[in-house]
Amino acid sequence: MSAPNPGRQSPEPENQTEGQSGTVASNPNEQGGAPTDSSAKEASNEQKSKLPSNPEHILAASAEEKTSKK
Template sequence: MSAPNAGRQSPEPETQTGAQQGDHPAQPGSGKIDESKGKDEGKDDQLSGLSSNPKHVLQEHSDASTSKTT
């Protein structure tokens, strides 16, 4: 297809597909609310052993290497 002007050309509005016209894509599960009873079971067990602000893996090494005492 050769276009009269350089660059990408869109088809005429009457021949455009839904996506080209700006239709919203069909999202699987959009607008649906999960009302299942067992979705929250067991979540408390996962959070019981966690600290609120965990220590970084390299925190001790960083403190030791940047301290002014030898």
């Protein structure tokens, strides 16, 4: 099978760079994205605990005001 545009084919596997071969992307969970120290986890949990469990919609008060019988 040939590429539609010349020069667009991937090099042979033995000639590919690490970025082309996908060795980094093959282990997405081992790329070290999340902090591992406990202070970062505690800060995250603290922020989550401050969030309301069922936040009110932005326009809920406006809709209630418009539809209420005064």
